[in-house]
Amino acid sequence: MKDTFQENIKRCEGDLNKTRSRYSIVGYGKLLLFVNLAFLVYFTIKNEITLGYVLLVFVLFIALSALWIYQYKLKERMNYYEGIIGINEANLKRMDGGWNGFEDDGSEFADGNHPYAVDLDIVGGKSLFQALNRARSW
Secondary structure, three states: OHHHHHHHHHHHHHHHHHHHHHHHHHHHHHHHHHHHHHHHHHHHHHOOOOHHHHHHHHHHHHHHHHHHHHHHHHHHHHHHHHHHHHHHHHHHHHHOOOHHHOOOOOHHHOOOOOOOHHHHOOOOOOOHHHHHOOOOOO
């Protein structure tokens, strides 16, 4: 079972690195397109406004918008990979007995007025809730 989690981590880390690389390249592409677009708008306003220049500005603007959308999707994919890596690392930690360090210990459900709740360690630090709870979101 540990091998499965470790393989998932390794695969997701590789995918995350590829996605980060693409994210950076798209960022530089956006910068280049923005500079070209700004220069072309200035050049078009300074000189004669022709249909060719207007169409070129429009095409560059569409391309810049497409890169913004693509970079947003890459950011979502990076968040996904980071979340999957976190889940697999938490599962490995749980398998190694490190479950009592998890943040969610269910203390918000503790009832101090109940006669047995404190003795049974159902919720709170090092509790049954913390040992069984595998839920995680990112």
